[in-house]
Amino acid sequence: MTEEIGVGMVGHAFMGAVHSHAWRSVHRFFDVPLTPRLAALGGRDAARTKEASAKYGWAATETDWRALVARDDVHVVDICTPGDTHAEIALAALAAGKHVLCEKPLANSVAEAEAMAAAAEDAARRGVRSMVAFNYRRVPAIALARAIVAEGRIGDVRHVRAVYLQDWLSDPEAPMTWRLRRELAGSGALGDLGAHIVDAAQYVTGDLITGVSATTETFVTSRPDGDGRGEVTVDDAAVFLARFSSGALATFEATRYASGRKNAMRLEVNGSRGSLAFDFESMNELSVFEADGREAGFRRILVTEPDHPYLAAWWPPGHLLGYEHTFTHEIADFLTAIGDGADPSPGFAEGLRVQRVLAAVEESAARQSTWTTIGDAR
Ligand code: SOE
Numbered sequence: 001m002t003e004e005i006g007v008g009m010v011g012h013a014f015m016g017a018v019h020s021h022a023w024r025s026v027h028r029f030f031d032v033p034l035t036p037r038l039a040a041l042g043g044r045d046a047a048r049t050k051e052a053s054a055k056y057g058w059a060a061t062e063t064d065w066r067a068l069v070a071r072d073d074v075h076v077v078d079i080c081t082p083g084d085t086h087a088e089i090a091l092a093a094l095a096a097g098k099h100v101l102c103e104k105p106l107a108n109s110v111a112e113a114e115a116m117a118a119a120a121e122d123a124a125r126r127g128v129r130s131m132v133a134f135n136y137r138r139v140p141a142i143a144l145a146r147a148i149v150a151e152g153r154i155g156d157v158r159h160v161r162a163v164y165l166q167d168w169l170s171d172p173e174a175p176m177t178w179r180l181r182r183e184l185a186g187s188g189a190l191g192d193l194g195a196h197i198v199d200a201a202q203y204v205t206g207d208l209i210t211g212v213s214a215t216t217e218t219f220v221t222s223r224p225d226g227d228g229r230g231e232v233t234v235d236d237a238a239v240f241l242a243r244f245s246s247g248a249l250a251t252f253e254a255t256r257y258a259s260g261r262k263n264a265m266r267l268e269v270n271g272s273r274g275s276l277a278f279d280f281e282s283m284n285e286l287s288v289f290e291a292d293g294r295e296a297g298f299r300r301i302l303v304t305e306p307d308h309p310y311l312a313a314w315w316p317p318g319h320l321l322g323y324e325h326t327f328t329h330e331i332a333d334f335l336t337a338i339g340d341g342a343d344p345s346p347g348f349a350e351g352l353r354v355q356r357v358l359a360a361v362e363e364s365a366a367r368q369s370t371w372t373t374i375g376d377a378r
Pocket of ligand 1: 014
């Protein structure tokens with residue numbers, strides 16, 4: 001077993017569960033330089049935190065994240081809380097010399113993300129590492145797509161078409177959650193789902209978005225909340241056009257109202273010599289079109305070969321991976337970077353870049369200035 005590194009995680013809902021799973025299994029499958037020890041789990045409610053800690057295998061619990069950050073047996077702080085607490089926890093952890101893994105989007109505002117990126121840059125000079133948990137980068141098919149684009153196999157990128165479709169708000173009577181409150185979540189489908197496709201599009205193309213024209217909508221403005229109703233203060237859906245620095249054009253759509261679509265995170269890239277297409281609901285596949293083989297059309301590649309990204313650690317070809325593996329890959333990369341004394345990617349500066357795109361989308365949607373209205377439309 002390699003040297004141990006103590007992990008303290010704040011938050012134990014969906015992301016807490018899936019991160020716990022990854023911390024517990026990463027060193028059993030990947031040759032990582034550090035073996036995680038699940039030192040402490042943080043949560044505000046003592047009973048629920050204890051229950052989660054027993055279920056997911058943490059050694060201790062804390063009800064105050066500051067106490068968790070201060071623990072001598074915690075060397076990494078993993079932030080799985082709603083966005084309103086990311087900046088405060090990350091800044092305190094970095095100041096205390098703890099490595100930080102932070103759920104996406106990095107923060108609830110550009111100002112917070114700027115402070116986090118500056119603190120991360122400063123901490124890196126002291127050997128303290130930080131990373132944003134954009135787990136879809138660690139889907140093997142998405143990592144393979146990036147490699148294919150980087151090798152020039154589809155030529156110059158002309159179009160990116162990215163959607164992230166869920167439907168859990170289609171029912172207007174679905175209850176309120178923190179995800180629908182701006183003060184907690186920062187934004188709605190935009191930050192929750194749009195952040196993933198912005199990051200994935202920039203990651204796969206190796207390019208940056210330089211501008212957007214956007215519109216957003218809140219379809220249902222209040223929802224059942226306890227005995228009464230709560231006001232929805234975020235977007236339910238965001239749709240935007242974007243340009244990349246290469247001149248490539250892109251369209252993005254993030255929504256929780258795409259009835260029947262559960263987690264359809266899809267990306268298509270069209271280049272001058274070929275195309276790539278991915279859909280998370282078939283996450284072990286990548287469709288590839290190379291112009292040289294035009295008659296063959298799109299080929300469906302089953303991304304389960306040992307020479308595909310991350311696959312050597314897992315099962316024989318054709319034995320599929322799932323959502324949870326993306327987090328195991330993310331944490332393997334994070335531990336490797338810490339062990340190598342290198343900055344992991346995506347670091348907080350990349351998280352800030354995504355935050356700026358999200359802010360530009362909100363600004364554009366609020367101004368509505370780039371729309372040409374059809375005269376007789378109401
Ligand atoms: C909920 O919409 C959610 O859990 C997102 O927050 C995650 O980032 C995404 O991976 C799945 O959907």
